Amino acid sequence: MSLILNSKKNTLIIRVRGDFDLVSVHEFREKIDQSLEETMSQNLLLDLSEITFIDSSGIGVILGRYRKVKANHGQMVICGTQPAIEKIFKVSGIISLMPICSTEKEAWKLLEQNTFKGA
């Protein structure tokens, strides 16, 4: 797994590449938590369009970050899930916790709508 991190408009953008399994959990947790602090971002936008695999270890750290963001009154949106992994998002229940959309553009729209609503 490799991570590309960017921040924009109070939001940390995470682009994940490769296999998102047991081996990647530690690095993901450390890097995201550190970047959330450094950038003082409230929201998380997680782009999974380049992942090649995900299992419950990956889902686990995503859920962990979700809780953190919520505790900080932020929002989290996932984009770029491919058909092959959609069932994992359904079965895990993530789908009922946060919006999952196809593109980063849609994700931004959602984040901006909700921020506006919240304001």
Place this chain on the structure above:
Amino acid sequence: MSLILNSKKNTLIIRVRGDFDLVSVHEFREKIDQSLEETMSQNLLLDLSEITFIDSSGIGVILGRYRKVKANHGQMVICGTQPAIEKIFKVSGIISLMPICSTEKEAWKLLEQNTFKGA
């Protein structure tokens, strides 16, 4: 492995896809020998640009077909070998038996030149 066979100007054109190993040897031998007979082609043009793997089993049937074509006073040309497999062609000595070129176009040029020379 899958094979696409065509014939043109006294030449059987073979395009190989996938892994060219032990498992493919039997099918390759059968299909080529049958097609050589049916089309009464004298020459063989073997396009390997779409193979994903080759080992001595693959080299073996290629050499077998080469002998057959030579016995029938035809010519054989190989095209489309990728860098990763070039060493195999060198070590096996195939390189000194028949021309190996990049594209089918070049292969045709060679076949036509040599036929002309032979005539």
Place this chain on the structure above:
Amino acid sequence: MGKIVNNKIKLEFLSKGENVALARITIAAFVSQLEITLSDLEEIKVAVSEAVSNAIIHGYQNKPEEIVTMTGILKGNTLILEIVDQGIGIPDIQKAMEPAYSTDPERTGLGFVFMQSFMNEVKVESQVNCGTKVILTKQINPDLKNMAVS
């Protein structure tokens, strides 16, 4: 009709995180000898990944010098996978298989949920301090779309 495949493999590897991917790739190559849909393939990879991760994290508590064994059997279009560790074992299998149950606060308890959602059958045999065997079975549906053109 797809050709009938009967085959058997056994893979033994060290209980290291990197080998979870190795186990997945090996099984993917193994079942790809059958006509298989991408979605079946993906589901098998997830189930294997869960069972092997559990052997490493829970069974062997992340000790990297232990051995995990994975056996794969293809009988016609039935896949039977066994993932075995000689680790700490599971005291209460029924409880362990409950959704969201985990003995590790950092984890989700979704491993068995995924195995059960993605395979036709999940059986667990375990003895405390002896180890755990997870048996996963799946009927693989032929890939009708690809078969039509092949």
Place this chain on the structure above:
Amino acid sequence: MGKIVNNKIKLEFLSKGENVALARITIAAFVSQLEITLSDLEEIKVAVSEAVSNAIIHGYQNKPEEIVTMTGILKGNTLILEIVDQGIGIPDIQKAMEPAYSTDPERTGLGFVFMQSFMNEVKVESQVNCGTKVILTKQINPDLKNMAVS
């Protein structure tokens, strides 16, 4: 510098032609835990393919119910592979390893030539009617080009 990998796997499979590809893919996934050049990877795949094909065709004379065992060890950047069969064995190893020597008129006798060209060391142990073990060793050069950008 690439990270140091120490790892070990063992794959057992039926002596069927389809499993030659399986062995190759498994070893490719195994050595890819290291920084490796495409050309090293390709050479290892060929060497494995030759040794496993020999076990199936020669060792077991194409009987599909026998078991081939492949062991892989990574120690730093040294790869050690063992391919073992319990087949007919080789009466004269030196002769068998001569270029172009083959007991099968349909084959080329290039198997050992490829193993020797693509690996740093090829050792063969064999006993007639007991079986054959081929030990292949290769120093894997780090992929300097990819490392520079990573």
